[in-house]
Amino acid sequence: MKGRLGRRGARAMVPAPLGPGDPVPELTLTDTRGTQVQLAALGGVETLLIFLRHLA
């Protein structure tokens, strides 16, 4: 994210979503063993991120 605003502009102050060329965001997630994983640390290898919906 580059601090851009979404289409609703300054009124809503919604950050624009990532797009191609943007750096992977600095976010911390948790793996299934409870270990914290930095999303940005996934860089360095071509990676396909699959975002799930609900599990059922």
Place this chain on the structure above:
Amino acid sequence: MLNERPALDVRVVVVGFAAAGALGEYQHRLGLDDVPVLSDAERRSYAAFGLGRGSTARVWLHPRVWRRYWQLLRAGHRLQAAHEDTRQLGGDALLGPDGRVQWIHRSRGPEDRPSLETVRREIERGRAHRRPPAAPGP
């Protein structure tokens, strides 16, 4: 897509918004022990990648959704009650080795996922973009 991951020749990482324990059961049930499965209960990564929530009509009533559920039932899948937000949509993103986002597919509905061929094409497109130009011949 998860079943077809060996054909992609990239690392596959799964992100869900269920608790880590529930995702661990999911990982085991689907035989994904070789795939990192990450929990993002606050859905900050979903927001960052622009993965929104669908309307009730789009998520539950759209003909393409019913067609997809029908295909799953015919394939022997059993539908289970959902315990999480059913309107949260998913997506797929390719991250390049340079640590930058290469491509994003944001699902418009539950059934809207990219085909294997689409993902392969985007992987190849990224590799071609990074490949240095061939040296001129003699």
